[in-house]
Amino acid sequence: xxxxxxxxxxxxxxxxxxxxxxxxxxxxxxxxxxxxxxxxxxxxxxxxxxxxxxxxxxxxxxxxxxxxxxxxxxxxxxxxxxxxxxxxxxxxxxxxxxxxxxxxxxxxxxxxxxxxxxxxxxxxxxxxxxxxxxxxxxxxxxxxxxxxxxxxxxxxxxxxxxxxxxxxxxxxxxxxxxxxxxxxxxxxxxxxxxxxxxxxxxxxxxxxxxxxxxxxxxxxxxxxxxxxxxxxxxxxxxxxxxxxxxxxxxxxxxxxxx
Amino acid sequence: xxxxxxxxxxxxxxxxxxxxxxxxxxxxxxxxxxxxxxxxxxxxxxxxxxxxxxxxxxxxxxxxxxxxxxxxxxxxxxxxxxxxxxxxxxxxxxxxxxxxxxxxxxxxxxxxxxxxxxxxxxxxxxxxxxxxxxxxxxxxxxxxxxxxxxxxxxxxxxxxxxxxxxxxxxxxxxxxxxxxxxxxxxxxxxxxxxxxxxxxxxxxxxxxxxxxxxxxxxxxxxxxxxxxxxxxxxxxxxxxxxxxxxxxxxxxxxxxxxxxxxxxxxxxxxxxxxxxxxxxxxxxxxxxxxxxxxxxxxxxxxxxxxxxxxxxxxxxxxxxxxxxxxxxxxxxxxxxxxxxxxxxxxxxxxxxxxxxxxxxxxxxxxxxxxxxxxxxxxxxxxxxxxxxxxxxxxxxxxxxxxxxxxxxxxxxxxxxxxxxxxxxxxxxxxxxxxxxxxxxxxxxxxxxxxxxxxxxxxxxxxxxxxxxxxxxxxxxxxxxxxxxxxx
Numbered sequence: 001x002x003x004x005x006x007x008x009x010x011x012x013x014x015x016x017x018x019x020x021x022x023x024x025x026x027x028x029x030x031x032x033x034x035x036x037x038x039x040x041x042x043x044x045x046x047x048x049x050x051x052x053x054x055x056x057x058x059x060x061x062x063x064x065x066x067x068x069x070x071x072x073x074x075x076x077x078x079x080x081x082x083x084x085x086x087x088x089x090x091x092x093x094x095x096x097x098x099x100x101x102x103x104x105x106x107x108x109x110x111x112x113x114x115x116x117x118x119x120x121x122x123x124x125x126x127x128x129x130x131x132x133x134x135x136x137x138x139x140x141x142x143x144x145x146x147x148x149x150x151x152x153x154x155x156x157x158x159x160x161x162x163x164x165x166x167x168x169x170x171x172x173x174x175x176x177x178x179x180x181x182x183x184x185x186x187x188x189x190x191x192x193x194x195x196x197x198x199x200x201x202x203x204x205x206x207x208x209x210x211x212x213x214x215x216x217x218x219x220x221x222x223x224x225x226x227x228x229x230x231x232x233x234x235x236x237x238x239x240x241x242x243x244x245x246x247x248x249x250x251x252x253x254x255x256x257x258x
Numbered sequence: 259x260x261x262x263x264x265x266x267x268x269x270x271x272x273x274x275x276x277x278x279x280x281x282x283x284x285x286x287x288x289x290x291x292x293x294x295x296x297x298x299x300x301x302x303x304x305x306x307x308x309x310x311x312x313x314x315x316x317x318x319x320x321x322x323x324x325x326x327x328x329x330x331x332x333x334x335x336x337x338x339x340x341x342x343x344x345x346x347x348x349x350x351x352x353x354x355x356x357x358x359x360x361x362x363x364x365x366x367x368x369x370x371x372x373x374x375x376x377x378x379x380x381x382x383x384x385x386x387x388x389x390x391x392x393x394x395x396x397x398x399x400x401x402x403x404x405x406x407x408x409x410x411x412x413x414x415x416x417x418x419x420x421x422x423x424x425x426x427x428x429x430x431x432x433x434x435x436x437x438x439x440x441x442x443x444x445x446x447x448x449x450x451x452x453x454x455x456x457x458x459x460x461x462x463x464x465x466x467x468x469x470x471x472x473x474x475x476x477x478x479x480x481x482x483x484x485x486x487x488x489x490x491x492x493x494x495x496x497x498x499x500x501x502x503x504x505x506x507x508x509x510x511x512x513x514x515x516x517x518x519x520x521x522x523x524x525x526x527x528x529x530x531x532x533x534x535x536x537x538x539x540x541x542x543x544x545x546x547x548x549x550x551x552x553x554x555x556x557x558x559x560x561x562x563x564x565x566x567x568x569x570x571x572x573x574x575x576x577x578x579x580x581x582x583x584x585x586x587x588x589x590x591x592x593x594x595x596x597x598x599x600x601x602x603x604x605x606x607x608x609x610x611x612x613x614x615x616x617x618x619x620x621x622x623x624x625x626x627x628x629x630x631x632x633x634x635x636x637x638x639x640x641x642x643x644x645x646x647x648x649x650x651x652x653x654x655x656x657x658x659x660x661x662x663x664x665x666x667x668x669x670x671x672x673x674x675x676x677x678x679x680x681x682x683x684x685x686x687x688x689x690x691x692x693x694x695x696x697x698x699x700x701x702x703x704x705x706x707x708x709x710x711x712x713x714x715x716x717x718x719x720x721x722x723x724x725x726x727x728x729x730x731x732x733x734x735x736x737x738x739x740x741x742x743x744x745x
Contacts, residue, residue: 075629090627092620094688095613103617104628112608116547138548 003066005030005195006051006082006164011060013043013050020046022220024060028164028195033186035198035206035227038216039239044199047216048166052084053077083157084166091153093142097134098122100141101156125159126151129188133181147178154185164195171205183209203232217242222249303554319734320681320697323727327701331708338711341577345585348592349511351703353378353654355595357674358681358695359602360646363639365678366606366619368687369468369475371643372671373482377460378651379666380486381453383493384408385652386661388443388452390499395441400495408456409438415459418466419641423634427641430458446504450652457648458641465637475640487667500660510594511656514587517574523593524570527600532559591653595696598646602692615639619687650674669721676724677702680731701727 004027013021021043028034038044049055051062053071061068064080071077077084091100102118109117122137131151134144141149150170157165167186171179186209190196200206206213207227215222215238222238225247237244331338357374364371388394398404412435419428434455442448464482468475501507515523535555542549570588578585606612617625618635626632654670655661679685680701681694705727706720 074627078629090621090624092617092624092688094620095617099613099617100624103613103625104630106610106613108610113610113613116542116545119547120545136548 002029002031004028005065007061007063007066008051009061009063011047011050011062012058013046013055014058020219021050024216024219024221025224026214026221027224028197029212030163030195031190031193032211033190033196033198033209035200035210035213036216037200037203037206037213037235037239041218042216042239043219044216045168048084048168048197048199051077051082051166078160078162081161081163082166083160083162083164085150085153085157085168085170087168087172091141091149091156094140096140097126097137097144097152100152101125101159103156105160121159122155126155128192129155129158129185131155131185145178146174147181150174150178150182151185154182154189158189158194162194164197165189166197166199168199169201170198171200171202179205203235206235207232215239215248217249220249223247301551306554317682317691317693317697319731320694320701323680323731324697324701324704327704327708327727331704331711334708334715335711338708341572341575342579342585343707343711345514345573345577345589347700347703347707348589348595349657350707351699352511352591352595353650353657353670354673354677354702355696355699356598356653357647357650357671358677358699359595359598359692360643360650361674361678362602362683362690362692362695363606363615364475364643365675365683365685366615366687366690367636367639368619368685369636369639370479370675370685371464371475371640371647372479373460373464373486374479374643374647374650374674375666375668375671376483376486376490377457377644377666378647378649378654378670379661379664380489380493380651381457381648382651382655382665383490383499383661384456385443385446385449385453386499386501386655387493387495388438388449389446389504392444393441394438394443398493398495401492404492409435411463412438412456412459415462419459419462419637422462422466422470422637423631424462424465424638424641427458427462427638427645430641430645431455431462434459446506450507450649453652454645454648457651458645461641461644462637464644465640468640469633469636483671487664490665491663494661494663496663498660498662501655502659507652507656508659509590509656511591511653512589514573514585514589515593517587520570520574520588520593523588524566527596528559528563528566532563535559591657595699598649599692599696606692611635611638616688619689621688673702673724674699676728676731679735680728682735684735698731701731 006028008024008026011021011024011026012019024043024047026036026047036044036047046055050057051071053073053076056072062071063069069080071080071082074084092103095103098115098119101122107114107117107121119137126134126137129151133148133151141152144152154165154167154170170182170186174182183205186196186198190211198206198210210227212224212226213230213235214224215235217238220242222242223244225234225238234244234247238248242249328339337343357378361371361374384394387398391398394405394408412431416428416431416435419425419431432455434452437443437448437452437455443452460482464475464478467473467478514520532555535550536552536559539549539552539555543552573588574586576584576586606615614625614630614635617628617630618632622632625635651666655665658665674695677698678690678695679698681691681696681698683690683694683698702724705724709715709717709720709723
C-alpha cells in the first residue's frame with residue numbers, strides 16, 4: 001500500500017461546548033480519489049476548513065509527505081501543494097479564463113503583464129487535463145456554462161503543481177452532460193498522480209469516480225471503505241446511521257452521539 | 259457480489275452519455291478552435307457584431323450617441339460645427355473628463371465617490387490660496403488653524419498610505435508635503451502639484467474608511483461632499499480668487515499646443531497605437547495566441563488615424579475670427595486628458611494592480627482567495643481617483659476663470675458619473691475603461707454647448723436633455739447586460 005501524502009490522525013475540534021470532530025483519522029493517497037461523505041452537520045466542512053488552515057485544530061496531527069506540519073492559514077496550505085475548490089467557485093465573472101487561472105500569480109515581463117505567456121500556459125494546462133469543451137481561453141467566465149466554470153476552477157487549482165485537491169460538491173448544480181465532464185476530469189486528475197478529495201452528496205458520483213470512501217457520522221469517522229468492496233446502500237447506511245452490518249461505529253457509540 | 263452489480267447499469271447509462279459528448283466534440287476541428295484559427299476581415303467583423311449583440315457593445319453606443327447629437331446640433335445652429343466652437347469643446351469638458359477618469363477606478367470596484375467634485379474645488383482653493391498668500395505656511399488669512407491641520411493631516415496620510423501599502427499615493431502626498439513645507443506653493447505649477455498631493459491624501463483617507471473601517475463609500479463620500487464645500491470657504495477666507503493672471507493655470511483649459519507640437523502629439527499617439535496593436539497582433543498570430551485579425555487592426559487603426567489627422571489639420575488652422583491674434587493648435591484641454599487616459603489604460607490593462615482591480619470589482623471574494631490584498635486595491639483606487647479629481651478641480655477653475663466659493667459643487671460630480679456611465683462603465687463594478695470617461699465627457703459637454711448656440715432654446719432644456727441621454731445610455735447598458743446573461 002502506498003504512503004498517504006496527507007495524513008490526519010486523531011483530530012479533535014470543538015466550537016465552545018460543541019464537540020464537532022472526534023478523533024478523526026483521514027488519509028489522502030496520491031493517484032486516488034477519496035470521497036468524503038456525510039450528512040449535513042456531520043463535520044465535513046469543518047474538517048476541510050481545519051485542513052485548509054481556516055479553522056485551528058484542538059488536538060491531533062497533520063502530516064504531509066510523512067512529516068508533521070502545522071497549517072496556520074490558507075496560504076500555508078497552498079504552499080504545501082493543497083488546493084481547495086469551493087462550491088461557490090471563486091472565479092471573477094468579468095475576467096476571462098486565462099486571467100482567472102492566473103489571478104494572484106500573474107506572469108510579468110519588464111514589470112508588465114505577459115498575457116501571451118499566461119494564455120499559452122492556460123491552454124496547455126487545460127489541454128493536459130484533456131479539457132475539450134472550451135473553445136477559447138480568452139472567453140469571459142460570465143459566458144461559460146456551469147460545467148465549464150467548474151472545469152476552469154479545477155484547472156486553476158491544479159495549475160500550480162498542487163498535489164492534493166479538495167473539491168467541494170463539484171457536480172451539485174450541473175446537468176447530466178456537464179456532470180459527466182467534471183467527473184471525467186476528477187478521474188484524470190487522480191490518474192495524473194494527484195490526491196483528490198471529493199466531497200459529495202451524490203452517491204452515483206461517489207461510486208463511479210472514488211477509490212475509497214470516508215463516511216463521517218456526527219463528527220466521527222464511521223468507516224473508511226473501498227468503493228469496489230461496498231455498495232451504495234452500505235454507504236448510505238454509514239451516512240445516516242453511522243453503521244452498516246458489521247462495519248461502522250459500535251452501536252453504543254453511534255447511539256450515544258445522538 | 260450482488261452489491262457490486264448495483265452501480266453497473268448506472269455506469270452504463272452515463273458512459274453512453276460520454277460517448278455522445280465525445281462525438282459532439284469530434285465535430286469541432288480542435289479544442290480552443292476560436293483561439294487559433296485565422297480569421298478573415300469579414301469573419302472578424304462578424305465576430306465583432308456578435309460581441310455587440312451578446313452584450314459587449316464597447317464604445318459603439320456612446321460614439322453613435324455623439325454622432326447623433328452632433329447631427330442634431332448641426333441642424334440647431336450652423337455655428338455648431340464651426341472651428342471656433344469645436345475648438346472650445348475640450349476646454350469646456352476637460353474637468354468632467356478628468357474627474358470621470360478618476361471615477362472609473364472607483365466605479366470598477368463597484369464603489370462611488372460623490373465627493374470628487376467638491377474635493378477638486380477644495381484642492382484648487384488651497385492651490386489658489388497658496389499662490390495669493392505666497393505659501394500656505396505663512397498662514398491662511400482668517401483661519402490660522404488651517405495650515406497646521408493640513409500639515410498634520412498630510413503627514414498622517416503618508417503614514418497611513420505606507421501602512422496600507424499605497425506607496426504611490428503616499429509618494430504623491432510626500433511631494434505635496436514638501437511643496438507645502440518649503441513654501442513652494444507660491445509658484446503656480448508647484449501649487450497645483452500640491453493640490454494633487456492633497457487630493458491623494460484625501461483619497462487614502464476615504465479608502466481607509468471604506469476598505470478598512472467598512473463604511474459604505476456612498477456615505478463616506480456624501481459626508482465629504484458636504485464637508486469639502488465648507489473647507490473651500492475656510493481656504494478662500496470667503497473671497498473667490500481669480501486665476502486668469504496666472505498664465506499656466508489659465509492655459510490649462512484655454513491654451514493650445516503649437517501646430518508643430520500638435521502634429522508631434524497626434525503622430526506619437528496614433529502611430530504608437532497602430533504600431534502597438536499591429537505588432538501585438540502579428541506576434542500573437544506567430545505564437546498561436548488569440549488575437550484580432552490583422553485586417554481588423556488595420557481598419558480600426560486607419561479609422562482612428564483619419565479622424566485624428568482631420569482633427570489636427572482643422573485644429574491647426576486659425577479659429578479666431580478676430581484678426582488681432584491667432585488661436586490654433588490642439589488644446590491642452592484635449593491632449594492632457596487623452597494622455598492621462600492612455601496612462602490609465604496601460605495601468606489598468608497591463609499591470610498586476612489593474613488586473614487585481616478588475617478582479618476585486620468582479621468578485622471580491624475570489625480576489626481575496628487568490629491572495630490579492632483587497633484593502634490595498636480599494637485604498638489605492640480611491641487615492642488615484644481623488645488625485646485625478648484634484649487635477650479636475652484645477653481644470654474647472656481654469657475654465658471658469660476663478661476659484662469660486664462653490665467650485666466643484668452642484669452637478670459637477672453627477673456629470674462626471676454620467677460621463678463614465680454614458681461611456682459604458684458599469685456602476686456595479688468590474689466593467690469599464692478609461693476611454694469611456696473621455697467619450698462620455700464629450701457627450702455630456704456637447705449638449706449645453708449645442709443648445710447654447712440657439713438662444714431661443716433656454717437653459718432648462720439642457721438638464722432635461724442631458725438626463726434623457728443618460729437614461730438612454732443606462733438603458734443600453736442594462737439591455738446589453740441582460741443579453742449577455744441570457745446568452
